[in-house]
Amino acid sequence: MPIIKKYTSADTDALFAMLQAEGDEWLSYWYGSNRPRYQRVVENSITYLIYEDEALCGYARCRDDDGYGIYLLDLLVDKNHRGKNYGRMLMQQICLDHPGDDVYVTSDVDEYYEKQGCVKIGSVLEINPIMKTNFQTKGEHFE
DSSP: OOEEEEOOGGGHHHHHHHHHHTGGGGHHHHSTTHHHHHHHHHHTSEEEEEEETTEEEEEEEEEEOTTSOEEEEEEEEOGGGTTSSHHHHHHHHHHHHOTTSOEEEOOSOHHHHHHTTOOOOOOOOOOOHHHHHHHHHHOOOOO
16 A cells, blocks of 8 residues: 655655656656755755555655645656556645645646646746847846
8 A cells, every 4th residue: 555755864865766767757856966956946945755565666845835726747757656646646635735826837748638637728838048148148028
């Protein structure tokens, strides 16, 4: 029977081992100097872990937007434990722990979340590096 719990520092090595096992897709989370940076992110987020027989099977990382919603930012289920509804269980736990809040998902795998019953209501766009640099160095002013 799987158990869902909140992240503690005792879970760090297991979490990063799972991220590393995922390969290049999650490289920016665990490789080199990114590991301590992402560890701080996890510690400062609402992070849930799902265990089965003391083995970490997956995690979900969220942020609370001070009453404007809970944002699910990362969800990963270990390759060997997929197909057991663990991702759905993690999402359910988020909803149970935050009953008065809307829960939003940021995703690059929309099909998965749509299959779970999520509805697409918008999109996330990134300010590209050139535009960001222009803003920072040229001091553009708008009147």
